[in-house]
Amino acid sequence: MPLITQLFAALVFACLSFAAQGEKLRIVTEPWAPYVYEENGEALGLDYETTAIVFKRLGIDVQWQFLPWKRCLSMLESGQADGALDIFHSDERDATLLYPSEPLSDVQFVMFYANDRPHPFRTLEDLSGLTVGTSPGYLYSKDFSESTLFTREPAPTHEANFGKLLRGRIDLLITDRRVGQHLIDELGIRDKITENPLVISQQSQYLAVRRNAGMDLLVQRFGAELKRFKREPAYAELSARYGAEPAAMVKTENNTVAAEKTVEQHESSAQ
Structure with a gap:
């Protein structure tokens, strides 16, 4: 097998280790209805259900934990969690987190x-x-x-x-x-x-995972599949169920005009 092929195969194996080794991706988040929440023991919400569908298509099993946001951030920092759902992007976090190219909501x-x-x-x-x-x-x-x-x-x-x-x-x-x-x-x-x-x-909110944990390719695949899913009627139906509205013009604090997107998180910061 040529060296380049061996290297590529090794990269794929590392990036998809969760699926290949039967491990579950540990994702933490805070209840943030209507984006993600629990009701009668069942996980629901626009961003949760979207993420669950995308991971299912990618063949990735996920272990979910619903916790106060500061605890989520602490677990992410200590390596007790692999990623966080509905988290904002910030420059400081780029050193420790990987973000897909496609956000979940705004x-x-x-x-x-x-x-x-x-x-x-x-x-x-x-x-x-x-x-x-x-x-x-x-x-x-x-x-x-x-x-x-x-x-x-x-x-x-x-x-x-x-x-x-x-x-x-x-x-x-x-x-x-x-x-x-x-x-x-x-x-x-x-x-x-x-x-x-x-x-x-x-701000936009994302699913983000820890950097340097062998999930680079997984993040790329997640972003691509999320973008694909958002174009499907199934996503439109999901958005409508959680009250997503058409884009509208709104005034910001600096009195500039901004487009309101169909969905909205939480997120929280890395402080």
């Missing part, structure tokens, strides 16, 4: 306030002196994260953040638009909470 971070204590705003400067509920480990825009005008206060869960908002312990909370709207309905508080229309930041 998120739009917006803020919500209680109708009893309304705080509508047009710029971050309007939030001077207020307290904003956040989620540990999440990556927000630099302007939001570094502002000294207002206080950022984390909560262990998204549900806890809405509870603090209703009780007046925080003035607003920030989360993805679709996640927030889903929770408002789930908690039965639609008549008590209002979404501020200003988009603080918009």
